[in-house]
Amino acid sequence: MISVSPAALLFRLRALIVLIALVAAFAAMSPAFLTGGNLTILVKHVAINAILAVGMTFVILAGGIDLSVGSVAGLAAIIAGGLIHSGLVLRSFGVVVYFHTWLVIVAAILGGVLVGAINGLLVSQLRVAPFIATLGSLYVARGTALLISNGATFPNLDGKPELGNTGFPALGAGALLGIPAPIWLMLLFAAAGMFLAERTPFGRRVYAVGGNQRAAELSGVRVKRIQCATYIISGGCAATVGLIIAAQLDAAHPATGETFELNAIAAVVLGGTSLMGGRGGVGGTIIGAFVIGVLADGLILMGVSEFWQIVIKGLVIVLAVVLDQMQQRYSRRAGAAWRS
């Protein structure tokens, strides 16, 4: 390993340092910040964005972008809500089928995976620009969610014991060892994402595709499959988020997840992943999601106006990217010495 000067190391870890500084500052300024109740609420909020952002990280690392995640979350929520609330109506047979809760969850996640697969095929096979392909599915998925529920909310997702579909709200409100289910899910997704990115051939190939698609292809990487897989991962993550939200609210609303794609992208970028692809990682994304969450929570506790919160969030995102550019220029210069 190279010996890194302490200053360079601090600079590289800046997202984590910013996070710690934010926590320390808010803790000092507001006694309510570091209470167990507040922290639980904070992390539960972060969990939603973090799970979306883990999937988004893979898409962005491979050089793409996924604008459809918020809509996919909404679609998954409506699929689950609809199946629990009104079942699957098979008109030609004159029956209504109710599924077991686990099957409902699987169906909703498959819905997200399907949208992801369509995104992936559009991008890899039909060569539609990722921005456009996923912008299209943003609308289609949201519209489909509205069509399924006819614009209405499916309330009360507790299910009925005689139908065998109870227990869904536990996904949002349940807890294990005193830690709420969404936080467990976040930890699970973060760990799985990190391992997938850092420790598997698939992960390495994602980085290679984002870094230099042609070099990857000539090295025998099946570029299209990798691209497709990243959108599928993202779709699956988004569907999970939709389920968590529906479970937390004990109701499925077709507007679930609106504009969440922007928060997810912001977390990825704050975490140091390059929008050009090939650089970054899941660990940084989780830190990025926490920075956004802590900032929002802390500013609310401080009584900062909601409008100022939006301005501050925007400034923080831009500042993060500026710092990122500075670091890359620095490391390129250090590299240039060898290359000259």
Next chain:
Amino acid sequence: MTPPDVVLEARGVSLRYPGTLALDNVTFRLPRGKVSALIGENGAGKSTLVKILAGIAQPTAGSLYLDGRKIAMRSVRDADAHRIGIIHQELNLCPNLSVAENICLARELTVRGVLDKRRQDDLARRLLARLEHPIDPRTPVGDLPLGQQQIVEIVKALARDVRVLMMDEPTSALSAAEIAVLFRIIRDLTARGVAIVYISHRLQELLEIADSVSVLRDGRMVAEADSGAVDIRWIVERMTGRPAGAAPLPQAGRTGPELLRVERLSLTAANGRPLLRDVALHLRSGEVLGVYGLMGAGRTELLECLMGLHPEAAGSVWLDSKNLAGLDTAARIAAGLAMVPEDRQASGIVQSLSVLANMTLAGLDRFARGPWLSPSAEMRAAAAKVSELRIKTSGLRHNIGSLSGGNQQKVALARCLLTEPRVLLLDEPTRGVDVGAKSEIHSIVRHLASAGMAIMVVSSELEEVRCTADRILVMSRGAVTGEFPATGTADDALASAASIAAKETA
């Protein structure tokens, strides 16, 4: 030597990067109206020195003098104001803009703030005529062949009316005829008093055009001489710091059974232009086949077809009597083919990854234990290749960009070798690589062949095919136009097979 009339001088410049001294107290003078050649292996500091002279990098010690007055250059704009220009090795053109728009970029001709396209076109046409290249100034640059793009790049510098012009490998994309034109332009410029810095790996051509030769090694200026007083041997010795005379190449071993067979391979471009016409060839184990041809002969397309990048190609390819039809690149690599592509930056390496990740990319599955990658297995395999190919790196986990061109090329080669190929395809394996690394790569090729690998070396350098291949295939306009044994064939026989047929089929 009478004291020359120096335009630009770098006096005692040093440039220290964290961890390295890229330039160490270098003094370099550019006399008015002379061509000063700057030579050195990759990593010797040539590009760094040129960057300082062009305002792209700033020295940490020492200073620049223009006409004897000390100047500070903080940016390319400053250099521009001093009328110091640079032509980069990689072309800096906007393919979407026209020739004239590229030439006038950032100093557009206007009438009261509105673009004056006609005057721009006229200026471009005049300058292009001076270079004997009457390209239509309204053509989008992206539509031009590479050689003409290089000409546009040169015109762009001329339009700035420079007094100092730096040329970094200006001929790497040019044909012999285009090089002759370039040399006439250089002489024309020097006659007008322009001082020229000329960097090239092609030593013969360099001695032809340069007035003086300066050799850098490890960031220090180790030798300077009038070019008339030196020869290639002298230069190579100063560059490498060891006596010349390439190590004798290992004798060709006995060739084994046929491994690769290509029959009636044809490929047509989207616009209907034939890229490959009925190409047939065979390659035996232990044999090196040289494929020689000029730019556009279809050599790269041939290799791309072999790797499965053009599924629409007609004809058949057998590897070890297995038909490869319908297999994609990954399946062909699994079958025993591997390729080091021509353009290192665009298709060879992944800039954002480490040396290690670049090296193991193609053979990743070999380093997986179940679903996980084994970092130790990766490290072991990569470290073995580092010592086997003598790759100079400060650390496997460092970014690939920290390596010199020659060492990056060796990493690309190592990546192929880690898939344990039986047939290795090398496209211009030493382009943009210094002399030392070049001969090393050549001897690696011979060693691999003597160990039984079948190797194809595609090159536009006669010398390269000559000193590596057992047998030489010449291509022109997408067709094989000749086959020769490597020994006992005159250069001009090869050259004419590469060009006469081109005219016939034109």
